[in-house]
Amino acid sequence: MPEPASWHYQTIIKPMFERHAPDRILLGRVIPCHDDTVIEDGFVEIRGGRIARVGERSGLGDTGALQPEDTGGQTIMPGLVNSHAHLSWDGIHELSFQSMHDAPEIRAYKAAGNMLKSLRAGVTLVRDLGVHDANLFTKQAVAQGIVPGPRLKVSGSSIIQTGGHTYWVCREASGADEMRRAVREQVRGGADLIKIMACHDTLEFTDEELHAVIDEAHRNKLPITAHATYDACIRRVAEFGIDCVEHGGSMSDETIQVLLDRKLPIVTTFSALVLQADEAIARRFAIPEWKINERKKAVADPKRFAGLKAAAEAGVPIAFGTDAGSPAVEHDQIAPELDFMVRVGVCRSPLDALRAITQRGARVCRMDHEVGTLEAGKAADLIVVPGKPDQDLFALRNVAMTFIAGQRMH
Numbered sequence: 001m002p003e004p005a006s007w008h009y010q011t012i013i014k015p016m017f018e019r020h021a022p023d024r025i026l027l028g029r030v031i032p033c034h035d036d037t038v039i040e041d042g043f044v045e046i047r048g049g050r051i052a053r054v055g056e057r058s059g060l061g062d063t064g065a066l067q068p069e070d071t072g073g074q075t076i077m078p079g080l081v082n083s084h085a086h087l088s089w090d091g092i093h094e095l096s097f098q099s100m101h102d103a104p105e106i107r108a109y110k111a112a113g114n115m116l117k118s119l120r121a122g123v124t125l126v127r128d129l130g131v132h133d134a135n136l137f138t139k140q141a142v143a144q145g146i147v148p149g150p151r152l153k154v155s156g157s158s159i160i161q162t163g164g165h166t167y168w169v170c171r172e173a174s175g176a177d178e179m180r181r182a183v184r185e186q187v188r189g190g191a192d193l194i195k196i197m198a199c200h201d202t203l204e205f206t207d208e209e210l211h212a213v214i215d216e217a218h219r220n221k222l223p224i225t226a227h228a229t230y231d232a233c234i235r236r237v238a239e240f241g242i243d244c245v246e247h248g249g250s251m252s253d254e255t256i257q258v259l260l261d262r263k264l265p266i267v268t269t270f271s272a273l274v275l276q277a278d279e280a281i282a283r284r285f286a287i288p289e290w291k292i293n294e295r296k297k298a299v300a301d302p303k304r305f306a307g308l309k310a311a312a313e314a315g316v317p318i319a320f321g322t323d324a325g326s327p328a329v330e331h332d333q334i335a336p337e338l339d340f341m342v343r344v345g346v347c348r349s350p351l352d353a354l355r356a357i358t359q360r361g362a363r364v365c366r367m368d369h370e371v372g373t374l375e376a377g378k379a380a381d382l383i384v385v386p387g388k389p390d391q392d393l394f395a396l397r398n399v400a401m402t403f404i405a406g407q408r409m410h
Contacts, residue, residue: 002220005190007140015145021049021380021406025063028071030054031390032374033078033358036351038390043068044076046380049406054374071384074400077354078374079124079150079381080334081361083267084246084321087111087118087126088134091330092285099132099169107134108141114324114331115142115149119409121332122383122399125151127267127321127365129195129225129246130158131169136189148409151381153365155195155225156186159213165200165227176212179205183216193217194224195246199233207240214241223366225267231255231307238264244364246321251307256314265317265364268308270340273298275328285328302344309345318346319364320357338393351390380406 023046030042032054043060045053060068088107089098091114102110111134118126126149128135135154142149157171159182164172173182183194194217198204205213217224218241225244226237234245235255245259248266259266276282277295287295298304312318320338324331338353347353362372371381383402387395402410 002187002222005136005140005188007144007190010144012144017145017148019145019405019407021046023047023066024406025060025066025068026071026076026382026384027057027068028073028384029075029388030374031075031077031351031354033355034373034375038351042076044374044380044382046403046406049380051374051376051378051380051382053376071400075385075388075390075395076374076382077385077389078358078362078372079383079402079404080122080357080396081125081127081320081365081372082118082123082322082324082331082334082357083127083319083361083364084269084323085118085126085128085331086131086323086325087114087128087138087331088132089325090114091325091333092327094327095166095325096168099166104134107132108137111135111138112141112147112149115147117330117332118150119148119402120399121334122385122396122402122410123150123331123334124381124383124402124404124409125153125362125365125367125371127153127193127361129155131166131195131197133157133171133186133189136186136191139190139192150409151367151371151404153192153367154190155193156189156191157182158195158197158227159183159186160197161204161209164204165197170197173209173213176208179209179213180216183213183220187220187222191222193222193243196224196226196237198226198228198237198242199230203233203236210237210240234259238262247323248308248311251311253310256307256311256316259311259316260314263317265319265360266308266311267319267321267364268341268346269321269323269337270344271322271324271329271333271337272326274336274340275333281328287328305344305346312346317360317363318356319360320353335394335396338396342393350393353393354390379404
């Protein structure tokens, strides 16, 4: 692995926020999220911050001095994974203005606030895809116990060609050598993955640049993901060796086959469309009327999502992401994205959508050995939800408890 970021060498006498994870047994409906199983009357036993047992309440047996905590029939399930978010964008204001005018200190406060909102929404793992390098410091703050937050996978600054898509906030680079330098800067800062902006209206990066940025990420043993929103771009980055596609879009059968052959997931992000198409929501966020109308037409057009639906039906893994931080897409908005994933057919059912935000999200983050399902031996990252989110995804609007490694965070 790469040399650790410099802050790893700092001695921390004690964290500002202590971590306590008492052993406990929770009783309730259990959705493990490793398959379609729902245990209507079950339990989850937590010992030392990890899951010791999961099963039917009738099989609980003697618990010794540990008294079970009855949730009253609430649902216990894995913590949620937002695989595409931007913690230092507030989800309210226009992106270019925030990016160019927010002071670093304001970015830090926004990230801290958005982590609290995420925890309250049941999100225990966030994949922060930049687009500037503030997330490197967010990761440090959580790791050193300076501020409570979810688990983080961070990309540092997104890498773009000079003058490319969102040039006003990303790390611009020109030429193969400069692409490699840009990757190495993110590695030095402690990035867990690399993100590139591979297209907007046109394809970006020369072939030499695209090869260099992907090769350099892999040389440093980091995955690399790409903003790719239409067929030619998606196929190009897949064939060049990218590890994940962000957003996705129109896709031919040939492109879908490339994704299948290379076992590449797509992180869909519908929330900006869905929430900005809702007049009552959009006007609260000062979204202009022309954009509301544009979004309404897009949401109502099934052809727009046909490629993603076809990819999902063919077996391309689809993971949950909201692009949180975009206007009207606050970091605690979870259910609208999940609901739309089912409506457009990239998830077969609410239960499948729950796996997109747990099991498959953990796999995208390369954390599925540790989190994403309720199984013995895994970290006790879980939430307690009134209602039945496997039947009504909007039950996730009211998360009662959030745990990370057995520590209650909400």
